[in-house]
Amino acid sequence: MAKILTLSSGKGPLRHGDENLGRIIFLGVTEQMENFNFYAPTKMLFGRGKVTELPQEMKPFGSRVLLVYGGGSIKKNGIYDTVAGLLRKEGFALFELGGVTPNPRIEAVRCGVSLAWENHVDMVLAVGGGSAVDCAKAIAAGACYEGDPWELVKDAAKIRTALPVFTVLTMSATGSEMNPTAVISNPETKEKQGVHSGFLYPKASVLDPTYLYTLPAGQTAAGVADIMSHIFEGYFKRTEDAYVQDKFAEGILKACIKWGPVALTEPEDYSARANIMWAASMALNGLCGCGKAGKWSCHAMGHQLGAYYDITHGVALAIVTPAWMRYILSEDTVDKFVDYAVNVWGFPRETDRFALANMGIDATEQFFLDCGLPSRLSELGIDDSDFEAMAKAAVPYADLDTQAYVPLHEEDVVNIYRACL
Amino acid sequence: MAKILTLSSGKGPLRHGDENLGRIIFLGVTEQMENFNFYAPTKMLFGRGKVTELPQEMKPFGSRVLLVYGGGSIKKNGIYDTVAGLLRKEGFALFELGGVTPNPRIEAVRCGVSLAWENHVDMVLAVGGGSAVDCAKAIAAGACYEGDPWELVKDAAKIRTALPVFTVLTMSATGSEMNPTAVISNPETKEKQGVHSGFLYPKASVLDPTYLYTLPAGQTAAGVADIMSHIFEGYFKRTEDAYVQDKFAEGILKACIKWGPVALTEPEDYSARANIMWAASMALNGLCGCGKAGKWSCHAMGHQLGAYYDITHGVALAIVTPAWMRYILSEDTVDKFVDYAVNVWGFPRETDRFALANMGIDATEQFFLDCGLPSRLSELGIDDSDFEAMAKAAVPYADLDTQAYVPLHEEDVVNIYRACL
Numbered sequence: 001m002a003k004i005l006t007l008s009s010g011k012g013p014l015r016h017g018d019e020n021l022g023r024i025i026f027l028g029v030t031e032q033m034e035n036f037n038f039y040a041p042t043k044m045l046f047g048r049g050k051v052t053e054l055p056q057e058m059k060p061f062g063s064r065v066l067l068v069y070g071g072g073s074i075k076k077n078g079i080y081d082t083v084a085g086l087l088r089k090e091g092f093a094l095f096e097l098g099g100v101t102p103n104p105r106i107e108a109v110r111c112g113v114s115l116a117w118e119n120h121v122d123m124v125l126a127v128g129g130g131s132a133v134d135c136a137k138a139i140a141a142g143a144c145y146e147g148d149p150w151e152l153v154k155d156a157a158k159i160r161t162a163l164p165v166f167t168v169l170t171m172s173a174t175g176s177e178m179n180p181t182a183v184i185s186n187p188e189t190k191e192k193q194g195v196h197s198g199f200l201y202p203k204a205s206v207l208d209p210t211y212l213y214t215l216p217a218g219q220t221a222a223g224v225a226d227i228m229s230h231i232f233e234g235y236f237k238r239t240e241d242a243y244v245q246d247k248f249a250e251g252i253l254k255a256c257i258k259w260g261p262v263a264l265t266e267p268e269d270y271s272a273r274a275n276i277m278w279a280a281s282m283a284l285n286g287l288c289g290c291g292k293a294g295k296w297s298c299h300a301m302g303h304q305l306g307a308y309y310d311i312t313h314g315v316a317l318a319i320v321t322p323a324w325m326r327y328i329l330s331e332d333t334v335d336k337f338v339d340y341a342v343n344v345w346g347f348p349r350e351t352d353r354f355a356l357a358n359m360g361i362d363a364t365e366q367f368f369l370d371c372g373l374p375s376r377l378s379e380l381g382i383d384d385s386d387f388e389a390m391a392k393a394a395v396p397y398a399d400l401d402t403q404a405y406v407p408l409h410e411e412d413v414v415n416i417y418r419a420c421l
Numbered sequence: 422m423a424k425i426l427t428l429s430s431g432k433g434p435l436r437h438g439d440e441n442l443g444r445i446i447f448l449g450v451t452e453q454m455e456n457f458n459f460y461a462p463t464k465m466l467f468g469r470g471k472v473t474e475l476p477q478e479m480k481p482f483g484s485r486v487l488l489v490y491g492g493g494s495i496k497k498n499g500i501y502d503t504v505a506g507l508l509r510k511e512g513f514a515l516f517e518l519g520g521v522t523p524n525p526r527i528e529a530v531r532c533g534v535s536l537a538w539e540n541h542v543d544m545v546l547a548v549g550g551g552s553a554v555d556c557a558k559a560i561a562a563g564a565c566y567e568g569d570p571w572e573l574v575k576d577a578a579k580i581r582t583a584l585p586v587f588t589v590l591t592m593s594a595t596g597s598e599m600n601p602t603a604v605i606s607n608p609e610t611k612e613k614q615g616v617h618s619g620f621l622y623p624k625a626s627v628l629d630p631t632y633l634y635t636l637p638a639g640q641t642a643a644g645v646a647d648i649m650s651h652i653f654e655g656y657f658k659r660t661e662d663a664y665v666q667d668k669f670a671e672g673i674l675k676a677c678i679k680w681g682p683v684a685l686t687e688p689e690d691y692s693a694r695a696n697i698m699w700a701a702s703m704a705l706n707g708l709c710g711c712g713k714a715g716k717w718s719c720h721a722m723g724h725q726l727g728a729y730y731d732i733t734h735g736v737a738l739a740i741v742t743p744a745w746m747r748y749i750l751s752e753d754t755v756d757k758f759v760d761y762a763v764n765v766w767g768f769p770r771e772t773d774r775f776a777l778a779n780m781g782i783d784a785t786e787q788f789f790l791d792c793g794l795p796s797r798l799s800e801l802g803i804d805d806s807d808f809e810a811m812a813k814a815a816v817p818y819a820d821l822d823t824q825a826y827v828p829l830h831e832e833d834v835v836n837i838y839r840a841c842l
Contacts, residue, residue, distance in 0.1 A: 247672025
């Protein structure tokens, strides 16, 4: 459908400042938007105190609720009491799966499915961040499936229905509250896998910016990095004319750059929390990526770091992204990086193209540093011993060798990991 | 909920360059986003040939379809045959209401309701622009109501259910394909009224940019003006911190400015048609206006022109908007106009604030002119004889005296109409 404009032969200077020229072949840009479906049917209840509207959204679906949450923070900050109190008052029966970890594990999903079956729950309510939401989605699907839920994660086509899912967000990052995706880890097989199914859209999500006030700075920063990475993955793609989408993407990046530091220094700044919270949902509900060809790069590499070392998702992305940007910068991609430097960071377009591109990349790296995020894998005690195994897993995870913005083979992924040491 | 920051006393220079100072009182900006719901559950099927996916979206809802369309253009350009052929092949029974006019009238709705009843239709499919879609929505609600459908237009609370609505767009402007609104005119009472109901969201909408290739230039231009007006109405509001929304708004305006002229000079430019088509849906699905306080100004004034003179909606907006902008420019609003001039039109921020604001307004007016749109009411043969009656209707239509960005009384509306002569 899409018209191919250019196809680099691999003879030109494909990568700038890299001795390994000629190995990576840029597949060329596509001139016209790809066909797409946009569908985001989750009702978003946004603002202070909006949780009070949640019971009326849930009532049509029954009265028995599995509450899924993570560590104890929602009990400390009162959100648990608020939600449980509201629901009990309205006659809901609550059952609980607490202790869901970051990078939620298939074992937690299995526990949740058992609880759902034992208690005949009608719906699943996540109270937490992306991990609780993803776990709740997998439970909702698993509760309607006779086999092991890991089979559903590995093959979304097996999901034929799911319990209704609702969410109350206490951390903004993954966008899971408004999309049909769950990412689940399997420590036994060292796999971290995303599953997409139209049955997994939350029915309604409560986004109350004041619920982010008590979020630790490290989590706020990692969340901002995750949001920005979702945008980068869609922004740096081969489709050239998805102008509306790219303007939305630039706007969300600017929102992160403007409001992220405010949220870090003034954790109770409503405007900062509200903008970051809304940006997170908008970054991964399909708005910015629709109509653009190809698959994501940094998440494939970051997910392996999560699967191998259980490091925070947003931290992995903050480390990998600038290294990836430098690695793929070339004559073929420089114009897109110039757009990024000019439209997002406000650098003057008159500068030399490659200098400008590097200014944008440097600014990205410095921004993550200024947010207090680690910039090196070595800071996290990670050395190169698993790089080859991780690269071997990363490439097929997202068909990086054929579907990435700039195709990456195992060797390239290892090189990028090395640049992160 | 929202914190009020400033409340102008009316003593300062409230309007710049206007002798009628002191009458208009700016209500002050609100520092924090308003609470809101965002809900846009329509499945958008976007791209070349996507109409082939429509029958499978419709099947779950039955087999008897009322087809609603406007003039003969869909029969000339083959879209009618494509849609009807696809549906008949899949076993749907089709009934038809053709000849729906721009500014669709309650009489057409009544005809459609009769057809729906007589033929026991299960759903309504609009093939056309905003007029066909709005008419289809009103029919879908009217078919489930015992009284006269004008009662539903006047009081949306009376809509308790509606037939499922589907749309195939052949003109992009109103955004009706992705929202719960219909605007219906009643020539007898000279009313043009919008009705909003959660039952009116289309289930699915087909957006094929190639369907716009045969659109006359005048309709393309009026559509672009309508899209831009939808953005202006949300952008110029009293809420200051809805940053993500404002960046989306600026992006859509830039898309119109970049791609509108391309669509006018190269009607078969896919990228131009695709961006305008997507911009139209995004401009009025709630994304850009959510969380912002107040009601719209120019549509209230433009709707009266439609009700009194049956002029094209987008043309009315293109005429009224620059005059409204000049009228409300003041010390209180100048900073927002500066943002507009800088972020949308790219003028350098260093210029004097009021000069910059006026450069943005001039550029807006010139853009509409360059698109070939009329800029004066007198060009359409309209004089001032109905201005007072129209102003009397416009103010309560959107509570302009209390809820507009800058409150407008009847006298102000007359002044703005006069400035359009």
